[in-house]
Amino acid sequence: MKKLIALALFGVGTSLLAADNWPQFRGPQANGATQADLPDTFGPKENVRWAVDLPGRGLSCPAIHGDKLFLTASSGMDDTRLHVLAFDVKTGVKLWERQLQCSGPTQCHPLTCMACPTPVTDGKHVWFAFATGDVAAFTVDGDLVWMRALAAEYPKLANFVGRSSSPVLASGTLGMLIENQGESYLFGIDPLTGATRWKADRPTENNWSTPLAWERGGQWEFVVQAAKGMTAYNAADGKAAWTFDSEKLNQICSPVTHDGKILATGRGLFALRPGEKGVEAIWKSKELGSDNPTPVIVGDKIYAQGRNILKCGDLTSGKQLWDLRINGRQFWASPVYAQGKLFLTESSGKVIVVKVTGDEPKVIATNDFGETLLATPAIAGDAIFFRSDKHLWCFAGGKKSS
Amino acid sequence: MRRYCLASMILVVAASTVPAAELAALYKQIREVGPNAANSGPAAAAWRELRAQPASAILPTLVAMDGASPLAANWLRSAVDAIVEREMKAKKPLPVSDLEAFLKDRKHSVVGRRQAFELICQADPAAKARLLPTFLDDPNLELRYEAVETAFDNIRKLPKPNPEADPEKEKLETLPANPATVAELQRLLAASRHFNQTAEIARELKGYGVTIDLTEHFGYVKKWKVLAAFDNTDEKGYHTAYPPEVKLDPAATPPGKNGEATKWVTVDSKESLATVDLNKPEVVGKLKNAVAYAFAEIDVPAEREVELRVASSTGTKIFLNGKEIFAAQTYHQSFSPDTHVAPCKLKAGKNVILLKVCQNDQKEPWAQDWKFQLRVCDSTGMRVPLKEVTP
Numbered sequence: 052m053k054k055l056i057a058l059a060l061f062g063v064g065t066s067l068l069a070a071d072n073w074p075q076f077r078g079p080q081a082n083g084a085t086q087a088d089l090p091d092t093f094g095p096k097e098n099v100r101w102a103v104d105l106p107g108r109g110l111s112c113p114a115i116h117g118d119k120l121f122l123t124a125s126s127g128m129d130d131t132r133l134h135v136l137a138f139d140v141k142t143g144v145k146l147w148e149r150q151l152q153c154s155g156p157t158q159c160h161p162l163t164c165m166a167c168p169t170p171v172t173d174g175k176h177v178w179f180a181f182a183t184g185d186v187a188a189f190t191v192d193g194d195l196v197w198m199r200a201l202a203a204e205y206p207k208l209a210n211f212v213g214r215s216s217s218p219v220l221a222s223g224t225l226g227m228l229i230e231n232q233g234e235s236y237l238f239g240i241d242p243l244t245g246a247t248r249w250k251a252d253r254p255t256e257n258n259w260s261t262p263l264a265w266e267r268g269g270q271w272e273f274v275v276q277a278a279k280g281m282t283a284y285n286a287a288d289g290k291a292a293w294t295f296d297s298e299k300l301n302q303i304c305s306p307v308t309h310d311g312k313i314l315a316t317g318r319g320l321f322a323l324r325p326g327e328k329g330v331e332a333i334w335k336s337k338e339l340g341s342d343n344p345t346p347v348i349v350g351d352k353i354y355a356q357g358r359n360i361l362k363c364g365d366l367t368s369g370k371q372l373w374d375l376r377i378n379g380r381q382f383w384a385s386p387v388y389a390q391g392k393l394f395l396t397e398s399s400g401k402v403i404v405v406k407v408t409g410d411e412p413k414v415i416a417t418n419d420f421g422e423t424l425l426a427t428p429a430i431a432g433d434a435i436f437f438r439s440d441k442h443l444w445c446f447a448g449g450k451k452s453s
Numbered sequence: 454m455r456r457y458c459l460a461s462m463i464l465v466v467a468a469s470t471v472p473a474a475e476l477a478a479l480y481k482q483i484r485e486v487g488p489n490a491a492n493s494g495p496a497a498a499a500w501r502e503l504r505a506q507p508a509s510a511i512l513p514t515l516v517a518m519d520g521a522s523p524l525a526a527n528w529l530r531s532a533v534d535a536i537v538e539r540e541m542k543a544k545k546p547l548p549v550s551d552l553e554a555f556l557k558d559r560k561h562s563v564v565g566r567r568q569a570f571e572l573i574c575q576a577d578p579a580a581k582a583r584l585l586p587t588f589l590d591d592p593n594l595e596l597r598y599e600a601v602e603t604a605f606d607n608i609r610k611l612p613k614p615n616p617e618a619d620p621e622k623e624k625l626e627t628l629p630a631n632p633a634t635v636a637e638l639q640r641l642l643a644a645s646r647h648f649n650q651t652a653e654i655a656r657e658l659k660g661y662g663v664t665i666d667l668t669e670h671f672g673y674v675k676k677w678k679v680l681a682a683f684d685n686t687d688e689k690g691y692h693t694a695y696p697p698e699v700k701l702d703p704a705a706t707p708p709g710k711n712g713e714a715t716k717w718v719t720v721d722s723k724e725s726l727a728t729v730d731l732n733k734p735e736v737v738g739k740l741k742n743a744v745a746y747a748f749a750e751i752d753v754p755a756e757r758e759v760e761l762r763v764a765s766s767t768g769t770k771i772f773l774n775g776k777e778i779f780a781a782q783t784y785h786q787s788f789s790p791d792t793h794v795a796p797c798k799l800k801a802g803k804n805v806i807l808l809k810v811c812q813n814d815q816k817e818p819w820a821q822d823w824k825f826q827l828r829v830c831d832s833t834g835m836r837v838p839l840k841e842v843t844p
Contacts, residue, residue: 127595128594128595128598128599128647129647131595147535147538148534148538149531149534149535150530150531150534151527151530151531152523152526152527152530152564152567154523154524154527158786158787158789158792160787185527193535194497194500194501194504194535195497195500195528195531195532196493196497197490197493197497198486198490198493198524198527198528199488199489199490199524200523200524200527203488203523203524204488204489207781209781209783209786211783211786211787211792212786212787231783232782232783232784232786233781233782233783244490244493244494245489245490245493246489246490247489255782
């Protein structure tokens with residue numbers, strides 16, 4: 052066990068493959084996919100293993116390791132109260148909760164709130180971040196390890212439109228992107244002490260995407276996608292390793308990786324291979340772009356969403372294989388995948404399940420929650436977890452078309 | 454204040470069953486946390502010891518928040534969370550009467566008192582209704598907000614002629630005369646310090662036929678002299694000290710953008726919340742890559758601490774009596790009241806406020822606003838008495 056934890060902290064990619072864990076935004080490999088036998092139909096009255104009330108709003112996703120699920124919420128006058136929460140994965144019983152008073156400004160678009168970044172855990176510690184610039188590390192049992200008030204440390208950080216970038220771990224460094232119209236940095240933080248190891252200057256433009264932690268040539272890098280290009284930073288020292296300039300990238304969804312390639316999303320999809328001689332653009336697809344949701348990678352396929360069009364592409368050639376119009380208006384959550392099924396979360400509260408194993412995609416269920424759903428779901432074990440501003444649900448059992 | 458905090462901490466620590474010196478040492482370690490996670494190691498060790506203490510440590514821990522940095526206060530409040538969680542699971546009582554005494558003492562910290570209130574309500578849900586009305590004049594803005602909100606909710610629930618009317622819609626319902634309700638709303642309006650809450654109460658009053666001048670209520674400055682336009686190409690003008698910020702001379706019209714003459718325009722805003730829209734042709738007109746200055750003179754009877762609160766969705770600097778007191782180089786975030794808050798001290802008599810408002814080159818339809826609002830209030834958001842004496 053100790054060996055596993057050490058691997059997780061100092062080489063996170065090795066340890067996050069276990070199907071029982073969903074330890075960060077978009078899962079073990081940050082590709083939105085895992086193997087789990089999940090029900091087709093579920094909702095507040097169907098296939099509910101457990102459901103609990105939440106103390107506040109949130110667009111953050113659950114982070115799960117073993118028998119513990121971690122989540123954030125924000126509440127109170129002007130959204131100034133921050134909640135860090137831990138639940139028992141099997142029963143939904145709240146294990147512990149700590150509350151903080153925010154230290155940074157809370158202005159943002161009414162759609163979002165201060166509990167937007169998703170926590171990350173290595174099974175021993177859990178790191179929480181909020182749009183206010185408050186960042187804290189706890190043990191999984193709720194003991195405080197360190198806490199920082201980045202808005203107080205860097206008063207020129209500007210939070211007027213909300214922040215959603217989630218913290219990520221790579222090779223023993225916690226990457227935290229704060230990119231906005233004020234001072235902007237990618238922080239490389241010692242996850243155990245909280246001290247900044249390095250910080251890289253970033254453009255002063257709003258960016259809500261989460262960096263991708265990936266390993267290239269034995270080195271871990273944080274890959275940051277922004278409106279005007281993509282830059283990878285060495286996780287050990289924060290030095291820029293490579294850059295891809297483009298005016299067409301998306302600053303909401305996050306980069307993904309496949310077979311040594313980085314996929315940059317935006318108005319189109321760019322397949323990039325960084326190497327000794329710079330970044331090679333292997334192919335570009337006009338059709339496979341995304342807007343808000345980050346694409347899912349499964350094998351050699353990519354599933355991307357542009358508004359209500361779901362698209363499937365071949366990652367070897369960049370060709371679009373099919374598209375499917377989805378009955379929904381607005382998608383802020385990213386899709387997730389398990390055993391041949393994609394789960395698309397529509398903002399008005401519908402979760403559309405699409406079977407994608409055959410030649411033709413097929414909508415097999417539309418599950419109505421009856422309340423706004425903005426957060427990306429999480430999958431662990433045989434269950435799928437959704438959160439709204441009021442509830443956290445765990446669904447399992449029932450009919451499984453897979 | 455510091456002496457008071459120390460004295461009350463010693464008294465409360467001594468009163469708890471935990472050795473006072475032991476607790477004081479833990480608080481000292483925790484209160485020394487700082488930027489870049491400084492002292493987090495020793496503080497985390499102290500935190501673990503603190504959360505293992507019995508319920509008698511709750512009160513001294515709340516007292517230890519007095520004078521602590523916001524970061525340290527968060528360490529302490531999360532330790533209280535952990536103690537309470539354990540005690541509640543063990544079905545042990547919380548020290549409610551001690552907490553109530555602590556809550557009543559308004560000199561204690563905002564975070565500590567708020568947490569005490571929540572703990573009291575957790576132990577005794579009926580306490581909420583009893584305690585909330587006592588917070589209507591509380592310096593703790595969260596407690597005051599909740600007190601006003603709860604009382605306002607009672608009015609919201611009153612039967613309305615058209616129960617289907619959407620309160621979010623612009624069109625107001627005309628409500629039947631109800632002097633008691635109007636009096637209650639006016640009491641809540643006077644108590645409220647939260648911008649949106651105040652505006653909502655004013656809106657409800659309007660339904661009863663009572664119009665509140667929110668521009669006046671919030672203390673907005675209406676009279677300005679605007680000088681434009683200077684260059685802000687590549688947003689460099691934000692960093693350039695043009696003549697008005699070097700030496701303000703309302704008679705001078707230095708050369709501006711592209712060598713063109715600048716000119717002063719007198720504005721007496723009649724807009725909602727005294728908005729000054731620089732895009733209006735009679736003020737400056739729609740320009741890109743441009744800087745405008747606006748100055749106002751206010752007169753106050755005595756020296757006092759205030760906050761200058763500004764709404765501006767573009768690059769903004771605030772100068773008071775020739776000294777820069779605030780700067781934010783952000784463009785096209787939302788235009789909201791009190792976006793920028795600059796605490797400062799006014800001198801007795803005349804004070805000169807100078808605003809620098811910068812427009813950039815963004816072409817998007819949502820990136821065209823170039824306007825501002827400014828109000829003068831105390832730290833709670835209440836307007837301060839002043840005379841506008843802009844020439």
